Amino acid sequence: MSDLEAQPVLFIPDVHFGNLQRAGQVFTFNTEEIEREGSVLVKRMFRPSDEDRCPSPHKQIKEETHKRVLLYVRKEMDEVFDALMLKSPTLRGLMDAISEKYGLATERIAKVYKKSKKGILVNMDDNIIEHYSNEDTFILNIESYAEAYKITLMEI
Known part of the structure; x- marks a missing residue:
């Protein structure tokens, strides 16, 4: 049985999703933007605004002091x-x-x-x-x- 009319959907297994979370690349779904096109449910991903995101800690620059x-x-x-x-x-x-x-x-x-x-x-x-x-x-x-x-x- 082949469904040639349904829109393909990207599948992201939990294993990869966990890696994306650690890397800070998590996309969230805006429920207001869920639309119905024919019989296919389309979800649009968006990046959270600057207000929603937690600021990443700044890298500390280690001063290159003389080694002992x-x-x-x-x-x-x-x-x-x-x-x-x-x-x-x-x-x-x-x-x-x-x-x-x-x-x-x-x-x-x-x-x-x-x-x-x-x-x-x-x-x-x-x-x-x-x-x-x-x-x-x-x-x-x-x-x-x-x-x-x-x-x-x-x-x-």
């Missing part, structure tokens, strides 16, 4: 590592963390170097420190000369 970096350092003769929490991944943040942990005046830290596994000695800068990952490990060497400190971090 945790480094493990130990002096060459020590067995146990100390944790240095860099509040910002910058040379200044590293100097502040070393100063706080080892009781050095930040102003007296003259140079900070990094010695790679290949033995290459590099002047530290913000760019190098930005690329450190949490829990990177180093051997810390603090040398005192002429009322200043030279700090070398050797990769392990």
Whole structure:
């Protein structure tokens, strides 16, 4: 039995209807607009006005603050590592963390170097420190000369 004269009607099963509700795409039916055309009942869908809709919560923009970096350092003769929490991944943040942990005046830290596994000695800068990952490990060497400190971090 084929009904070739009836208007086709879109069927939305409950499974899909639930997804539409979660996505905020629910259409409501206005009962005043239900019409009868011949023997077919036609429903017109409309979007609710701005007054009827609940305002969607505004997305909160998360400020991209400097990420904190945790480094493990130990002096060459020590067995146990100390944790240095860099509040910002910058040379200044590293100097502040070393100063706080080892009781050095930040102003007296003259140079900070990094010695790679290949033995290459590099002047530290913000760019190098930005690329450190949490829990990177180093051997810390603090040398005192002429009322200043030279700090070398050797990769392990």
